[in-house]
Amino acid sequence: MSLKRKRNMKRLRQNVRRCYCQGHCPDNQTNGTCEIKQGGMCFTAVEIEQDETTGNYEAEFTYGCLPDEEGGLMQCKGSLVPHRQMKVIECCNGSDNCNKDLIPKYELPSTTQEPSFFNTPESIPLMVLFTSITACIIFLLAVIACLYIHFRRKELKRGSPYYLKKSPDQYPIDIHVNDTFANILDPSSGSGSGLPMLVQRTISKQIHLVHTIGRGRYGEVWLARWRDQKVAVKVFFTTEEHSWFRETEIYQTVLMRHENILGFIAADIKGTGSWTQMWLITDYHEYGSLYDYLQNHVLDTNSLLIMAQTVVSGLTHLHTEIFSTRGKPAIAHRDIKSKNILVKKNGECVIADFGLAVKYCSDTNLIDVPVKNERSGTKRYMAPEILDGTINPANFDAHKMADIYSLGLVLWEMLKRTATGDKLSSAEDYCLPYYDCVPNDPSFEEMQQVVCVKKVRPEISTRWSKDDVLSSVSRVMQECWHANPLVRLTALRVKKTLAKLEVDPNVKIV
């Protein structure tokens, strides 16, 4: 019997077994075997560790003997060391080296499911801090949003009545049954820059649209009724909100009311939600615009003078800044043309359409140009400095001078339709300025070519030179459309010059 066999027999008699060992060997051996006595166990342990740099998990196997004493066998249940380290032990004692092929059950955690910083107990204070900061930011944003809404509402309240959500019927509004616009809007009643907004709303609610009397890029104009009075209602396309806003604002400027400015009655936004209509309610004038009027009326020199004087009177009022505690800013119209002038029953004119107007206050030296308005004036009536781009829009006087150029063209339209002598037929047919040089709806370039390059102006009839009034008006007209804006007359100068031309009560044309 070999020595080895004898030793084995002895070990078996003493119930001693061998276990495979690696990392836990006696005498600091790296691998080999160790011995267990009765009650001891062979074990295989697997330790799972995470690589600090790559973040990957790796399993490291160790083998060895677990003696009966020191409660070592308790470890056979496996143990879990928290946070990134895990140890699993499996034990056996069936035969020698039984643990060599023993593989404990374990799973490598996936890198993505790695226990993150956020589910460790150390992270809790940080999480609380993070949540508090987020809550503070949300609260601050909510406060800013509330403040924004509050101030926006305040702004709208100043500019228009459409912030009102309540029906006007719910407000006590004092419009007497027999009231007319004439006495509601009487400036001596203290209405100053227009009716109170609630009154405007009430009027707007009581209006019945009758039929359309005009259409344009802005929307439609309707003849309407308020009680038994005729009114004009300009209904803006929703895309033209800025024009409605601007026009409403201009009409409600302090001291804006004038006999030669279209009489403003009310402004309102009708409808709710997706359907809204912006209304501008004004006086109604039976004859329509000067453009409509000149199509089918011939003027005599008296009516020419009345029309010219009143248009210029309206423009002078607009251009003039009034200095007082409740003063009026200077206003430039920027779209003067015969379609934007209306003819009253008495033959006087009023200026309308302030969607493009600019305001100026000399004390602040600021020009208040309408915001977000891509609209420009009518190309046919545009001054040469606008067409060639030499105008300085930051200079308010430049806008007034451009208005005067357009006024010159309107005077030409009137002169052409004024009869001289005693024959109605002496008047020429109605024509738009530059009718003979540019097509309908001319382009910017076409107008520039005619007005700036060729320096053409509408034709001056020799007939006019034979009449005192017509020749004077014609002279004024030419000084209005001068190529150099600085040479043009001011509105006040035109007004004074025309005022000197006396209306002749004997003029009678058949």
Ligand code: C9U
């Ligand atoms: C279309 C240009 N326009 C006319 C008026 C307005 N724009 C207006 C401007 N701002 C606010 C409200 C309205 C306007 N029109 C009248 N009266 C009028 C009467 C008859 C006609 C046109 C207008 N006709 C057009 C040609 N066919 C016969 C009827 N009154 C006040 C403002």
